[in-house]
Amino acid sequence: MGRTLAEKVWDAHIVRRGTDGAPDLLYIDLHLVHEVTSPQAFEGLRLAGRPVRRPDLTIATEDHNTPTLDIDLPIADRTSRTQIETLRRNAQEFGIRLHSLGDADQGIVHQVGPQLGLTMPGLTVVCGDSHTSTHGAFGALAFGIGTSEVEHVLATQTLPLAPFKTMAITVDGTLPKGTTSKDIILAIIAKIGTGGGQGYVLEYRGEAIRALSMEARMTICNMSIEAGARAGMIAPDETTFAYLQGRPHAPEGADWDAAVQYWRTLRTDDDAVFDAEVVLEASDLEPFVTWGTNPGQGLPLSASVPDPADMADENERVAAERALEYMGLTPGTPLRDIAVDTVFIGSCTNGRIEDLRSVAKLLRGRTRAENVRVLVVPSSARVRLQAEAEGLDKIFLDFGAEWRNAGCSMCLGMNPDQLQPGERAASTSNRNFEGRQGKGGRTHLVSPLVAAATAIRGTLSSVADLGPDVVAPDGSPLTDADRGLLSA
Amino acid sequence: MEKFTQHTGVGVPLRRSNVDTDQIIPAVYLKRVTRTGFEDALFAAWRGDPSFVLNQDAYTNGSVLVAGPDFGTGSSREHAVWALKDYGFRAVLSPRFADIFRGNSGKQGLLAAQIAQEDAELLWKVLEANPGTEVTVDLVAKQAHCADVTVPFQVDDYTRWRLMEGLDDIGLTMQHESEITAFEAERAAWRPRTLPAKHLPPVEVVAARPVAAPRHADDALA
Ligand code: SF4
Numbered sequence: 001m002g003r004t005l006a007e008k009v010w011d012a013h014i015v016r017r018g019t020d021g022a023p024d025l026l027y028i029d030l031h032l033v034h035e036v037t038s039p040q041a042f043e044g045l046r047l048a049g050r051p052v053r054r055p056d057l058t059i060a061t062e063d064h065n066t067p068t069l070d071i072d073l074p075i076a077d078r079t080s081r082t083q084i085e086t087l088r089r090n091a092q093e094f095g096i097r098l099h100s101l102g103d104a105d106q107g108i109v110h111q112v113g114p115q116l117g118l119t120m121p122g123l124t125v126v127c128g129d130s131h132t133s134t135h136g137a138f139g140a141l142a143f144g145i146g147t148s149e150v151e152h153v154l155a156t157q158t159l160p161l162a163p164f165k166t167m168a169i170t171v172d173g174t175l176p177k178g179t180t181s182k183d184i185i186l187a188i189i190a191k192i193g194t195g196g197g198q199g200y201v202l203e204y205r206g207e208a209i210r211a212l213s214m215e216a217r218m219t220i221c222n223m224s225i226e227a228g229a230r231a232g233m234i235a236p237d238e239t240t241f242a243y244l245q246g247r248p249h250a251p252e253g254a255d256w257d258a259a260v261q262y263w264r265t266l267r268t269d270d271d272a273v274f275d276a277e278v279v280l281e282a283s284d285l286e287p288f289v290t291w292g293t294n295p296g297q298g299l300p301l302s303a304s305v306p307d308p309a310d311m312a313d314e315n316e317r318v319a320a321e322r323a324l325e326y327m328g329l330t331p332g333t334p335l336r337d338i339a340v341d342t343v344f345i346g347s348c349t350n351g352r353i354e355d356l357r358s359v360a361k362l363l364r365g366r367t368r369a370e371n372v373r374v375l376v377v378p379s380s381a382r383v384r385l386q387a388e389a390e391g392l393d394k395i396f397l398d399f400g401a402e403w404r405n406a407g408c409s410m411c412l413g414m415n416p417d418q419l420q421p422g423e424r425a426a427s428t429s430n431r432n433f434e435g436r437q438g439k440g441g442r443t444h445l446v447s448p449l450v451a452a453a454t455a456i457r458g459t460l461s462s463v464a465d466l467g468p469d470v471v472a473p474d475g476s477p478l479t480d481a482d483r484g485l486l487s488a
Numbered sequence: 489m490e491k492f493t494q495h496t497g498v499g500v501p502l503r504r505s506n507v508d509t510d511q512i513i514p515a516v517y518l519k520r521v522t523r524t525g526f527e528d529a530l531f532a533a534w535r536g537d538p539s540f541v542l543n544q545d546a547y548t549n550g551s552v553l554v555a556g557p558d559f560g561t562g563s564s565r566e567h568a569v570w571a572l573k574d575y576g577f578r579a580v581l582s583p584r585f586a587d588i589f590r591g592n593s594g595k596q597g598l599l600a601a602q603i604a605q606e607d608a609e610l611l612w613k614v615l616e617a618n619p620g621t622e623v624t625v626d627l628v629a630k631q632a633h634c635a636d637v638t639v640p641f642q643v644d645d646y647t648r649w650r651l652m653e654g655l656d657d658i659g660l661t662m663q664h665e666s667e668i669t670a671f672e673a674e675r676a677a678w679r680p681r682t683l684p685a686k687h688l689p690p691v692e693v694v695a696a697r698p699v700a701a702p703r704h705a706d707d708a709l710a
Contacts (some may be wrong), residue, residue, distance in 0.1 A: 050658065056681045069695070104687070116687075148595060157549075157668065248686035277659070
């Protein structure tokens with residue numbers, strides 16, 4: 001019988017097959033480290049007198065706690081400063097490569113791997129962070145681990161793992177204009193639920209997925225965890241190879257050829273059987289937004305806030321009632337009428353150059369809605385530099401947005417960028433849990449295009465709401481590149 | 489990890505069920521960067537109450553906790569086990585453990601031994617009647633002795649073997665080190681290495697400054 005993509009990558013990393021129900025021991029190709037989940041792992045090594053087995057397969061960056069302003073000044077928050085200083089000491093002591101605040105390669109850990117060309121098809125990638133699933137966009141088996149597993153990987157470069165089940169998520173058709181891969185994944189989560197992927201590695205496939213850029217694929221795989229899955233994968237293809245070629249750590253010469261030859265075998269065999277299958281039609285999709293406090297509580301933007309009384313399932317109803325109370329929303333309110341205080345564009349979900357380009361395209365020549373704070377935070381220092389080289393920063397500043405240094409920023413309330421209690425945000429990040437963006441903050445998860453349209457109008461909006469002049473506000477003709485930006 | 493075959497220490501009766509990990513160690517302690525020194529965080533919410541069992545002299549040096557059912561439910565934080573161990577506990581006896589807590593315990597050398605509900609009641613009676621009574625936990629015989637009471641406990645064979653051998657997860661894996669080394673020898677050349685580091689040319693990163701949402705980039709400079 002044929003094998004799925006996930007099974008092929010798994011099989012290629014078995015150091016020792018578990019017998020009698022014991023887990024397989026898997027080799028880990030790439031271990032990404034950041035300041036929040038690593039301190040106790042390093043201390044565990046120190047207490048046991050163990051070295052890091054493969055510093056050359058390990059890389060660290062600072063992201064969760066880092067401020068996005070005044071990055072050359074000492075970090076004000078004591079806990080944040082301690083975590084970052086601890087990482088710096090540990091990296092030095094154990095010989096780990098670290099990209100610190102202020103370094104051109106610093107950024108969110110899930111941006112740093114891909115942009116350096118370290119994330120590749122067919123790898124096993126781990127990090128003490130649940131959004132490690134992002135790297136699955138390259139056809140890598142990538143998943144988040146806990147602190148004691150971080151220590152285990154540091155010490156042995158392996159992990160004992162029980163096998164996952166596999167689920168195929170096929171997205172057919174073509175995405176309509178004004179929708180993005182973010183809308184695909186929000187629709188998938190709304191469809192299968194936040195627990196729907198539990199125990200599975202998801203493989204995204206089908207025409208709509210193949211048409212996506214690497215950035216857009218990363219957005220989808222990033223949020224696999226929000227569907228409860230351990231990992232999400234997309235088979236590598238020419239898009240993947242083109243993204244990788246020439247990056248600092250991409251293979252060169254004969255190694256590149258050998259790699260590509262192998263990577264082409266990394267696809268699910270025609271006769272392979274998935275444990276579960278889900279099908280979605282892309283052309284039916286509309287821009288999606290969440291109304292509640294988990295990523296599964298989402299609806300097309302054209303809908304209204306749901307009425308919990310209409311929900312048959314008791315648990316679902318109770319959860320919805322609680323969510324609406326927290327969100328300060330009344331059933332029946334059209335989602336388009338919801339006014340926001342803040343628009344956050346950034347995170348490892350949607351803080352990449354392509355996201356910034358598509359946002360800039362919409363913001364150019366327009367003005368910010370009054371009383372809306374707009375925060376644009378690149379996912380890495382390189383992305384920031386690239387955006388500045390393209391002049392995007394000018395567009396953001398002209399629009400009235402704030403243009404920040406790289407980091408997790410308002411994706412989570414761990415650094416100075418936070419919502420105030422009761423403040424409402426349209427956010428391109430991945431989690432809308434209570435208090436995630438700051439105590440009492442209310443989050444609506446949206447795509448970058450919806451975020452941009454919302455920044456212009458002040459209420460949750462889609463590109464279509466901006467009127468017919470949407471693509472070329474300056475009167476310039478619509479180019480193929482514009483089309484690509486608005487549909488990718 | 490220290491080998492665990494038998495342990496004798498003061499028994500602590502914790503007559504509560506459903507002690508979740510938030511009660512074992514509240515979330516605010518998770519911000520620490522250390523692996524040890526969590527003893528003050530253990531049961532932090534209850535420690536202020538003079539009547540709490542660990543605040544009574546006879547039990548302060550306890551090392552065998554006898555708790556009610558559903559111990560260790562809630563968030564998967566490994567800190568719960570660290571806090572118990574840092575305080576000095578070597579074993580927890582309870583009629584039922586949360587799965588993740590039990591898994592975390594076994595990995596870190598804390599024995600999570602499952603006893604019958606009646607036996608928990610028996611032990612509580614002895615420990616409350618004579619505060620400071622010692623409990624001997626015998627992992628070889630899978631029994632706990634306390635005064636004239638002997639109760640059997642359950643622990644899965646794999647965890648028991650690991651505890652008796654003193655093997656943590658890493659120690660277990662390192663028993664197969666030659667296989668890891670052999671695997672590494674076969675690794676394809678194209679697979680990436682982070683060192684020596686390769687970069688695009690270094691560039692200066694300019695710090696963004698707080699601004700009052702300027703309308704134009706030039707305003708910010710003015
Ligand atoms: S951007 Fe958000 S989701 Fe991504 S790594 Fe940072 S905190 Fe986690």
